[in-house]
Amino acid sequence: MTANDTTEPEPRHDAKPVPPLPEQRTEEPPAEAPAPAAEADPDAQAGRRRLKAALWPPRANRAQVIVALLLFVLGLGLAIQVRSTSESSALRGARQEDLVRILDELDDRKERLQDEKSKLQDQRRDLKSSSDQEEEARKQTEARERQLGILAGTVAATGPGVEVTVSDPVGAVKPDLLLDAVQELRAAGAEAIQVNGVRIVAGSYFSGTAGKVSADGKRLKQPYVFKAIGRPEDLEPALKIPGGVVQTIEKEQATVGVQAPDKVVVDALRAAKRPDYARSSS
Amino acid sequence: MIAVLGLIVGVVVGLIVRPVVPTVVEPYLPIAVVAALDAVFGGLRAMLDGIFDDKVFVVSFLSNVVVAALIVFLGDKLGVGAQLSTGVVVVLGIRIFSNAAAIRRHVFRA
Numbered sequence: 001m002t003a004n005d006t007t008e009p010e011p012r013h014d015a016k017p018v019p020p021l022p023e024q025r026t027e028e029p030p031a032e033a034p035a036p037a038a039e040a041d042p043d044a045q046a047g048r049r050r051l052k053a054a055l056w057p058p059r060a061n062r063a064q065v066i067v068a069l070l071l072f073v074l075g076l077g078l079a080i081q082v083r084s085t086s087e088s089s090a091l092r093g094a095r096q097e098d099l100v101r102i103l104d105e106l107d108d109r110k111e112r113l114q115d116e117k118s119k120l121q122d123q124r125r126d127l128k129s130s131s132d133q134e135e136e137a138r139k140q141t142e143a144r145e146r147q148l149g150i151l152a153g154t155v156a157a158t159g160p161g162v163e164v165t166v167s168d169p170v171g172a173v174k175p176d177l178l179l180d181a182v183q184e185l186r187a188a189g190a191e192a193i194q195v196n197g198v199r200i201v202a203g204s205y206f207s208g209t210a211g212k213v214s215a216d217g218k219r220l221k222q223p224y225v226f227k228a229i230g231r232p233e234d235l236e237p238a239l240k241i242p243g244g245v246v247q248t249i250e251k252e253q254a255t256v257g258v259q260a261p262d263k264v265v266v267d268a269l270r271a272a273k274r275p276d277y278a279r280s281s282s
Numbered sequence: 283m284i285a286v287l288g289l290i291v292g293v294v295v296g297l298i299v300r301p302v303v304p305t306v307v308e309p310y311l312p313i314a315v316v317a318a319l320d321a322v323f324g325g326l327r328a329m330l331d332g333i334f335d336d337k338v339f340v341v342s343f344l345s346n347v348v349v350a351a352l353i354v355f356l357g358d359k360l361g362v363g364a365q366l367s368t369g370v371v372v373v374l375g376i377r378i379f380s381n382a383a384a385i386r387r388h389v390f391r392a
Contacts, residue, residue, distance in 0.1 A: 047388035048389060050329060051388075054329060062336060063334070063335075063336035063339075064284040065284065066339070067325070068285045068287065068289075070339070071289040071292060071322065072295075073292065074289065074292060075291065075292020076295060077311055077314060077318065078292070079294075079295070079296025080296050080301060081315050095358065097363070
């Protein structure tokens, strides 16, 4: 490279063109006369004149045509290179080691992204399983809430059971007789009880006088219809045992009918009451 | 004049025809173009000095292109292609600048 640098083209032109100098002069007659005569100052003038002479009257001599041919090749290469650099991607025309380096970088990047992807997938799986567990817990809690709701009277219940109809035309049935009936049903395993649209729960009470009975402060109209969900084979005999509820009520000149349909619906509801003092300890 | 026309026609043809360069030649094209530019500036300077010779110009043009491509090719084979092509571009750039300075002195007398 250094050798090339020292022997620049101008020196080469300088060295060789000594013989072709006259040849050149024949091409440019107007510039000839002053150039050799005065060397120092008119030399610059001569350069300009030579440039003008070469540019303006277009002459198709050998030198011009050859130079035009080479410059055509140069322009072609220039245009191709500029276009391929500007329009195609940077990878085009890139050298092999650059391509290898780019490929390595892409591989690294891909690996990193794969790692990230698998990490995120793990995270997603964890979150999903934990949300599944939460869903399960929520379902169990809901089922438990329904069970407790039946006991507390906040949800309707349906199932096998008995319907007891007490007709008291003379108004002789006292509240404690109805309470006895409820106690008897509970003792026989009734899970949900209602009387004429009043849900019987743990805190229910009967009040009033014979013939004007209220349950939980609500006046009951005749006939008194008990609906109880439970095992009918237990509930029915419990009511009908000798000296039991049925006999006691019938003694008061009231009539008692006991049926055991396949499906008893207890749909009287009671608002859930939030206890004032007691709190869950669990 | 014809030479300048040749350059313009070359650029236009290159832009319009869009010739496909074979992949083997592709990495050497930019260096070859820079080397040719150097030769052209050298020739222009020689013309202004009044010592232009078309034979010398043709030889210097072709040898510049070939040598530049050869250096890059050799550099690629030796594994220092990028550095060598940078070096070639730097050297050619310096020469283009010195030639441009000589041309400027002729044209503007400054």
